[in-house]
Structures are given as C-alpha cells and as structure tokens.
Amino acid sequence: MNIMLIGIVGKPSAGKSTFLNALTMVGAKTGSYPFTTIEPNRGTAYVRTKCKCTELGVKDNPRNSICENGFRFLPIQFLDVAGLVPGASEGRGLGNKFLDDLRQADLLIHVVDASGSLDAEGNQVNKGSWDPLKDVSFLEDEIDSWIKNIITRDYIGMKKKAEAEKIRLSKLLTEKLSGLKISPSDISSSIFESDIIDDDPKTWDENLDNLVTIIRKKSKPIIVVANKIDQETAHENYERMKEILKKDVFPASALSEVVLRSEQEKGTISYTPGDSDFKILDEEKLGKKKEILLKIKHEILERYGSTGIQKILNYIVFDKMKMIVVYPVEDLTKYTDKDGNVLPDAFLVPKGTTTIEFAGKIHSDFAKNFINGQLAPSGRRVGADYELQNNDVIKINAAVK
Numbered sequence: 428m429n430i431m432l433i434g435i436v437g438k439p440s441a442g443k444s445t446f447l448n449a450l451t452m453v454g455a456k457t458g459s460y461p462f463t464t465i466e467p468n469r470g471t472a473y474v475r476t477k478c479k480c481t482e483l484g485v486k487d488n489p490r491n492s493i494c495e496n497g498f499r500f501l502p503i504q505f506l507d508v509a510g511l512v513p514g515a516s517e518g519r520g521l522g523n524k525f526l527d528d529l530r531q532a533d534l535l536i537h538v539v540d541a542s543g544s545l546d547a548e549g550n551q552v553n554k555g556s557w558d559p560l561k562d563v564s565f566l567e568d569e570i571d572s573w574i575k576n577i578i579t580r581d582y583i584g585m586k587k588k589a590e591a592e593k594i595r596l597s598k599l600l601t602e603k604l605s606g607l608k609i610s611p612s613d614i615s616s617s618i619f620e621s622d623i624i625d626d627d628p629k630t631w632d633e634n635l636d637n638l639v640t641i642i643r644k645k646s647k648p649i650i651v652v653a654n655k656i657d658q659e660t661a662h663e664n665y666e667r668m669k670e671i672l673k674k675d676v677f678p679a680s681a682l683s684e685v686v687l688r689s690e691q692e693k694g695t696i697s698y699t700p701g702d703s704d705f706k707i708l709d710e711e712k713l714g715k716k717k718e719i720l721l722k723i724k725h726e727i728l729e730r731y732g733s734t735g736i737q738k739i740l741n742y743i744v745f746d747k748m749k750m751i752v753v754y755p756v757e758d759l760t761k762y763t764d765k766d767g768n769v770l771p772d773a774f775l776v777p778k779g780t781t782t783i784e785f786a787g788k789i790h791s792d793f794a795k796n797f798i799n800g801q802l803a804p805s806g807r808r809v810g811a812d813y814e815l816q817n818n819d820v821i822k823i824n825a826a827v828k
C-alpha cells in the first residue's frame with residue numbers, strides 16, 4: 428500500500444529542514460544561509476491515533492506501524508527540498524530540479540518565516556521588515572507556472588494531435604500530467620469547474636491559467652505553516668495571515684520541537700510530541716538548557732497549546748485529506764494475521780474507500796478474486812461497495828485460485 432508523501436516547500440532559510448527534523452529527527456542539515464539543502468531529504472513521521480487494541484482489550488503486535496501507550500503511530504513520508512526563489516519555474520536558483528522532486532507529493536506544506544526577517548531570496552533583513560503574506564502568493568504562482576510550463580511545452584503539438592486524431596484535449600492533458608500524481612478525476616472535475624468546453628480549443632487558450640490554478644488546488648493542496656512563531660515579530664504576522672487566508676494556516680516553532688525531542692531522547696525531560704507540557708526528569712544534566720525549555724513552555728506551549736508540529740500533521744491527514752484507519756486481519760476472533768500477530772497492520776485510506784478498493788490495495792489478487800468482507804468482532808458480512816469506517820477491523824474473503 429502506498430504511503431502518503433508530503434512535500435515541504437518554501438523559500439531558503441524558512442526552516443524546512445528544521446521542520447523535517449522536528450517531525451522525524453532524521454538529522455537533515457540546517458543552516459542560517461540560503462540553499463543549505465540541495466539534494467532533497469527524506470524522512471518518515473508518524474500520525475498519532477487511538478489504537479484499536481484498547482477498545483478490543485488485546486495486546487497487539489504491530490508490524491507496519493507503532494503502538495505506544497494505547498496510541499497507534501502511522502507512517503507518513505516527507506520530502507524536504509531546496510529553497511524556492513522567485514523565477515524557480517523558469518530555472519532560477521535550483522529551479523525546476525526542486526519542483527520536479529515534488530512530482531509525487533500528495534500535499535505540500537509551505538514553511539513560511541512568520542517573523543518576516545528574510546527577503547524573497549532567503550537573505551536576512553531587519554526583523555519584521557518582510558511581509559510573509561508575499562511568500563504565500565508567490566509560492567502558489569510558482570507552482571502554477573511549473574504546471575503550466577509542463578502543459579505549454581508541447582501545447583501546440585497537443586492541440587494538433589487532438590484535432591488530427593479526434594482525441595479530446597482533456598485526454599491528452601491527463602496523459603501529460605500523469606507523472607505529477609494528478610488523477611484523471613481531478614483533471615476532469617477541474618475542466619468542469621473552469622469555463623472550458625473540451626472540444627472547443629479557443630476556450631482552452633482563454634482559460635488555461637484558471638484551469639491550472641484549479642488543478643493545483645485539487646491535486647497539490649497547500650498548508651501554510653507560520654514558522655518561527657517563537658520570534659517576537661511573528662505573532663502579529665500570523666494573526667494577519669489567518670485573517671486574510673482564512674484557513675489552512677498554523678503557527679509553529681520547528682526549532683522548539685527539535686529542542687524538546689532531543690532533550691526527550693537524552694532523557695532529561697519526558698515529552699510526547701503533540702503535548703502541551705513536559706516534565707523535567709534530570710535538572711542537573713539539563714544545566715543551562717533549563718532556561719530555554721522554560722521559555723518554550725511559557726511562550727509557545729502555554730500560548731499556542733503545543734509547538735504546532737504534531738497538530739499540523741494530524742490536521743493534514745485526518746481533516747484535510749480525510750483519511751481513516753483500517754486494520755486488516757485474517758482471524759476474526761483473535762484479530763490476527765496468518766502468523767498470529769494481533770492487529771499487525773493499520774492502514775490510512777481516504778474516507779469513502781470501499782471494501783473492494785481496500786482489498787486491491789492490500790493485494791491485487793484479493794480484488795480479482797473478491798468474495799466479501801467481514802467485520803470484527805461482529806463477523807458481519809459486507810459487500811464490495813461497503814464504505815469502510817474509521818477503525819474498522821476487517822477480514823477480506825477471496826477465492827483461492
């Protein structure tokens with residue numbers, strides 16, 4: 428089953444690699460100079476959900492995920508790319524290379540320096556002198572230009588081919604954009620929402636920009652992170668961003684999360700990502716760091732409820748992408764796989780996924796030879812079109828061929 432891939436984007440020095448480290452502790456290189464990252468960094472982060480094991484009263488043996496204190500942590504892939512500067516889609520900075528790294532992303536996290544202390548190219552300027560809202564519109568424009576360039580590179584040829592071979596332009600467009608993880612249904616609904624009439628080329632020319640924006644919003648939704656919220660100039664900017672953008676803006680301090688997680692790893696504090704507090708365990712070993720931690724406690728955790736990092740991840744997966752958790756099993760009474768592992772796998776699938784679609788994701792043969800599904804613990808049989816519910820434990824029955 429494909430794991431969700433989220434791209435981390437933004438201008439140089441906004442804190443993208445720090446954000447990845449905060450989520451994953453992979454140790455990506457960070458620095459206060461632009462283009463610290465050149466080759467993309469990958470990492471795995473985990474969303475936290477209540478594990479089914481508590482409800483069923485069993486001790487589980489997770490394989491594809493982690494269970495801790497009754498919480499299931501499910502993996503999500505992250506890609507932290509090089510900084511984006513104006514004109515990137517035309518090849519400036521590290522240009523298209525970075526954009527091409529994002530082809531497979533399901534969603535983008537735009538890390539913004541909310542303190543307003545970096546110019547468009549990521550160079551330090553006076554604190555608060557740059558308006559971070561400019562970064563938001565600029566990034567959307569760059570992604571649009573990137574998609575549009577891919578289409579227009581061969582637009583005339585595409586139109587000629589459509590006319591000569593009597594193929595719909597939308598079909599050729601779908602082929603062209605298939606490498607960008609843009610689904611045929613996103614493309615057809617985008618065409619529907621624009622003023623394009625599929626077999627009238629003139630309407631395509633007039634509405635292409637609009638179409639590209641609609642496609643981008645559907646296929647690469649963007650969540651804005653108002654990072655460096657620990658800086659004094661950041662809060663006001665964040666409030667303004669929230670007011671103007673209305674949704675999908677979150678305050679965060681990636682650096683604070685990195686500090687908390689590394690102290691937790693050293694054993695000086697006890698802290699669970701997403702929590703609004705921590706406990707000091709070893710004051711002596713902590714030494715001078717105690718001051719920094721207390722500052723994080725008062726200025727970030729108490730003010731915003733958390734560092735923002737884990738909250739953003741959960742928002743993306745469960746609210747924005749509307750994913751649910753499903754546990755496939757072989758044995759309906761013991762909730763085990765064929766090797767006796769209890770609740771071994773927990774998968775994130777989009778809400779609305781049917782039993783047969785789920786079967787196909789586990790194994791293509793399961794979908795081909797599908798008989799029905801059975802829910803645990805009730806044993807209730809469900810058909811191919813049953814829409815899976817969050818926390819369903821299901822056995823797929825397939826004919827043995």
Ligand SMILES: Nc1nc2c(ncn2[C@@H]2O[C@H](COP(=O)(O)OP(=O)(O)OP(=O)(O)O)[C@@H](O)[C@H]2O)c(=O)[nH]1
Binds near residue numbers: 655682
């Ligand atoms: N105060 C503060 N500083 C931060 C925060 N997040 C990152 N930084 C600092 O910002 C600088 C840039 O961070 P990086 O994570 O390297 O930025 P990047 O976006 O990956 O930069 P490039 O790879 O050059 O594009 C570093 O000095 C970080 O320590 C934060 O939440 N608060």
Ligand SMILES: [Mg+2]
Binds near residue numbers: 509
């Ligand atoms: Mg970086």
